[in-house]
Amino acid sequence: MRRRLCFAAAAALSLVGSLARAECPPAAGDCQALLETGPTGGRVDFVVVGDGYTAAERDKFYADAAAVAADLQSASTYASYAPVFNVWALYVPSAETGADDPSTGTTVDTAFDATYGYQGIDYLIGVDTGGVFVEVNERFPERDLAICIVNAPKYGGSGGPVAVTSTHPDSLRILEHEMGHSFAGLADEYETPYPGFPPGDPEPNVxxxxxxxxxxxxxxxxxxxxxxxxxxxxxxxxxxxxxxxxxxxxxxxxxxxxxxxxxxxLGFDFCPVCSEAVVLGFSELRYLVDDVTPAEGAAIPAKGPSLVTAVVPALEELGFAWSVDGVPVDGAVTAELTLDPTALGLGDGAHAITVTVHDTTPLVRTDDDGLMTATFTRTLVVDSTLPPVGGEGGAGGAGGAASGAGGAPPDGDEPEKEDDGCGCRIGGEPVGREGFVFALAALFVLRRRRR
Ligand SMILES: [Zn+2]
Incomplete structure (x- = not known):
């Protein structure tokens, strides 16, 4: 079954190159941030836990989890979207090492009671998914996908609500496969019988x-x-x-x-249809537009160019279009809009600056839900009493407005919180409000979406 998990808000990787918070939140407890490209909730947040790792194997767990994070940045379809991934690892101690295995009569006491032979299939590993979710939701509630590494070397895994793999040499390939189930709702394409599995073809790849x-x-x-x-x-x-x-x-x-x-x-990449489903799965969970600078309600001079910038993830295939008060701006096709109010005939007062961002990746051909397009509207106030950009007086003016290029924050050092009128949207759906303060040159309150 396709899962709809949790979601997105945003950061400014393409602008800042470094991030405000590259460490786990305190509530996460014994945790390591293995990959962070943006604020939690603004990216696809993978949370890795382990089962069958004793206290003495804590370091082994983090090493195994780090291998997962590295693989997500190098494995074909996943690598294309690594700029929108965060990977977190939460250590959960088990009393004993390994996993249950009925085929060998092995029974061990572990945190999530992993067992091979789930539903009578030797390689299928079942875990206590309820226990995983209790642990993960308490310590890292913003997670999008929970991954469980079972500390046992035998080949195996499963792809239900939790993507499960073992420490077998093929474990990363297995995990990529299992995440195809957990993340993109894909069906297995192999023919090995699965007695009792409900017939049908609801998945996108069969x-x-x-x-x-x-x-x-x-x-x-x-x-x-x-x-x-x-x-x-x-x-x-x-x-x-x-x-x-x-x-x-x-x-x-x-x-x-x-x-x-x-x-x-396992020895092959995703076929084009499965790859598309995986990308669409990611696209449900993150934003295409993190923010627009200057801040909401900032004043800009009537004369001279002011730079308006769309803050976006560092994806390679993004296309841009801008409009002012609903009128397209010819030639504005990058993440930056050079806005000259006088040249555009904009009088004093509020004007709506809208950017539309489209992920043009060739990996997606059908996007019925509009997941690959997002718009963000920023209201800026043209003020002819402000000194012209490049003219006398430089930046500043009434209201502590951002003036000129770069989207400088309003006067003062406090975070600039956006008001309720934000027009941030993705896939045609309004974006919910949840706070995430993220420090760039300024601090912006970002949002994340939940379904
Ligand atoms: Zn396929």
């Missing part, structure tokens, strides 16, 4: 025979591709995207998009 026309991933299918698609038609491990028979624990009657895929075999 289709029953009766659902091949139209095919749910049709945007990826080249014209002329036969449907169903015989393996003989394949030109590579992933091409052409079509409908190859065999998936979701059955060899017949269920179809998958590509010959190979991480959801079918």
């Amino acid at each position: 289709a029953l025979l009766e659902n091949l026309d139209p095919l749910k991933w049709n945007a990826w299918v080249p014209p002329g591709t036969p449907i169903p698609t015989p393996l003989a038609a394949a030109t590579s491990d992933y091409d052409p995207v079509g409908a190859y028979e065999g998936a979701r624990y059955l060899s017949t009657g269920v179809f998958r998009p590509s010959p190979k895929c991480r959801m079918r075999e």
